[in-house]
Amino acid sequence: MEQYIIKGGKALAGEVSIGGAKNAALGILAAAVMTDETVTIENLPDVRDINVLLQTIEEIGARVERSDRHTVKITGGTIHSVVVDNDLIRKIRGSYYLLGALLGKYKNAQVTFPGGCNIGSRPIDLHIKGFEALGASVKIQHGMIQAEAEKLTGAHIYLDMASVGATINIMMAAALAEGQTIIENAAKEPHVVDVANFLNSMGAEIKGAGTDVIRIKGVMKLHASTYSIIPDQIEAGTFMVAAAATKGDVTIRNVIPKHLEAITAKLAEIGVEVEEYDDAVRVVANKRLGHTQIKTLPYPGFPTDMQPQLTTLLAICDGTSIVTESMFENRFKYVDELARMGTSIKVEGNTAIVDGVKELTGARVSAPDLRAGAALVIAGLVAEGYTVVEQVEFIERGYECFEQKMREIGASMEKIDAEDARAVQKFKLKIG
Ligand code: EPZ
Numbered sequence: 001m002e003q004y005i006i007k008g009g010k011a012l013a014g015e016v017s018i019g020g021a022k023n024a025a026l027g028i029l030a031a032a033v034m035t036d037e038t039v040t041i042e043n044l045p046d047v048r049d050i051n052v053l054l055q056t057i058e059e060i061g062a063r064v065e066r067s068d069r070h071t072v073k074i075t076g077g078t079i080h081s082v083v084v085d086n087d088l089i090r091k092i093r094g095s096y097y098l099l100g101a102l103l104g105k106y107k108n109a110q111v112t113f114p115g116g117c118n119i120g121s122r123p124i125d126l127h128i129k130g131f132e133a134l135g136a137s138v139k140i141q142h143g144m145i146q147a148e149a150e151k152l153t154g155a156h157i158y159l160d161m162a163s164v165g166a167t168i169n170i171m172m173a174a175a176l177a178e179g180q181t182i183i184e185n186a187a188k189e190p191h192v193v194d195v196a197n198f199l200n201s202m203g204a205e206i207k208g209a210g211t212d213v214i215r216i217k218g219v220m221k222l223h224a225s226t227y228s229i230i231p232d233q234i235e236a237g238t239f240m241v242a243a244a245a246t247k248g249d250v251t252i253r254n255v256i257p258k259h260l261e262a263i264t265a266k267l268a269e270i271g272v273e274v275e276e277y278d279d280a281v282r283v284v285a286n287k288r289l290g291h292t293q294i295k296t297l298p299y300p301g302f303p304t305d306m307q308p309q310l311t312t313l314l315a316i317c318d319g320t321s322i323v324t325e326s327m328f329e330n331r332f333k334y335v336d337e338l339a340r341m342g343t344s345i346k347v348e349g350n351t352a353i354v355d356g357v358k359e360l361t362g363a364r365v366s367a368p369d370l371r372a373g374a375a376l377v378i379a380g381l382v383a384e385g386y387t388v389v390e391q392v393e394f395i396e397r398g399y400e401c402f403e404q405k406m407r408e409i410g411a412s413m414e415k416i417d418a419e420d421a422r423a424v425q426k427f428k429l430k431i432g
Helices: 020-031 048-061 093-105 123-133 162-176 191-200 233-245 257-269 305-313 334-339 368-381 402-408 421-431
Strands: 002-007 013-017 039-040 063-068 071-075 107-113 138-140 144-148 154-160 180-184 205-207 214-215 225-226 250-251 273-276 279-283 293-295 320-324 344-348 351-355 364-366 386-389 411-417
Touching: 002 368, 002 421, 013 039, 013 225, 013 402, 020 039, 020 048, 020 071, 020 093, 020 162, 020 191, 020 320, 039 093, 048 063, 048 093, 093 144, 093 162, 093 250, 107 123, 123 144, 123 154, 123 162, 123 191, 138 214, 162 191, 162 214, 191 205, 191 225, 233 250, 233 257, 233 279, 233 305, 233 368, 250 257, 257 273, 257 279, 257 305, 293 305, 293 368, 305 320, 305 334, 305 368, 334 344, 364 368, 368 386, 368 411, 386 421, 402 411, 411 421
Parallel strands: 013 250, 039 225, 154 180, 293 320, 364 386
Antiparallel strands: 002 386, 002 411, 039 071, 063 071, 107 144, 138 144, 180 214, 205 214, 250 279, 273 279, 320 351, 344 351
16 A cells, blocks of 8 residues: 655645546547557556556457557457456446447447446446437346447437536447437536547547537447547646645646636636646746635536545635535545644535635545545645655546656655555655
8 A cells, every 4th residue: 555745835836747638538448449440549648547447458358559658559359258347447437438339339248337436426327328228228237237239229318417427438339329319418528529539530420529419420330540638637627726725836738728717717716827828827826815616517617526626725725615516425525634634624415615724734644535635635735744645546546646746846745655664754854
């Protein structure tokens, strides 16, 4: 088990570069097996969830060749099994994209029930309804989701919620169905658009991704492609908030500023200066920041995946902020951990009432999930003294070289082995 140790109190400064979007990459890697030809994916983030999915794709027979850390070639023509199950894949959410991909291609898929961060109940009824509307029969048995069809036929599908996962999954299966599929109330997140663009680069006919209505004209087969994944808006947002929280001056490179608008708007509202460039943003905070209200919503609203980081920032701003989490009911678990560092946050149902405090003090805390873990790191960077963040494996699901990137912009932060009794002492001696 590994931990982060952080000495807080330093303003972050300098430049950091953002990697490819994890949640786009999960959909794109699954979609890559939908052709028998070789697909090259660039700007792949080297994070745990991605590596688990790649390993699983290899296990069912696809050829997976990592040309370098951020580039992979996948050949789906050698797949010999549509049964997807192993100890690691059971823990990630993105496994469900192999349902849509394999069902579309082979009209048969058996995939373990998805895991993922424990942020609330995460039903997949909309995915299943979508597959059924396309003509598949879907059963859940012994922890596996089994979907099969004689043939898939295009359909008119209305999603009760604008689910990212269901939109991408249905889009993939429908890409190889007969006739036209229309998805209404589709999710509009940038990663939905990225998966659609990737499928189109392989010969799919998908129109309208990024709007409420996606139209898919099924094609007979897909072909080879080379594709570069969009930058990760949540990794970028996390560094923006870290810069603001430490009263820093950080330029965040390789981003699409448009995807960050909801985050930029909230930061600006509380007094952070955000300068936008073509593919970078500079975040400067040099005064005490103010309070605001936030409600998480589907894109282009404020992303639920940035809620813990922003709440943590508001916890050290002036005044009382209100944060409403409308996507996942269990996404305030980190608040108890933050309290050990001196925050004053009360959670009532899906709302957090955040009374800003003047300062935080370092403590031993534990990451309950991916984004909450990143939020605790931000708190550690601000706090006086030393913070140890346990369970960094959650953070590594979605952030590549997090401690190294933080160090590049001036953080005193290291990853240490929890079993090494002297590691904390060694870090303290080194940092002083
Ligand atoms: C994706 O999860 C992301 N995960 C999540 O990122 C992200 O928080 C979420 O989208 C929202 O943006 C991946 O891409 C792997 P949804 P997903 O389906 O697809 C309800 C991170 O930190 N719903 O858009 O599971 C659901 O309960 C992770 O990187 C149904 O009711 O989210 C939720 O309230 C955490 N039935 C809402 O829709 C369904 O069948 C949106 O969920 C599906 C979803």
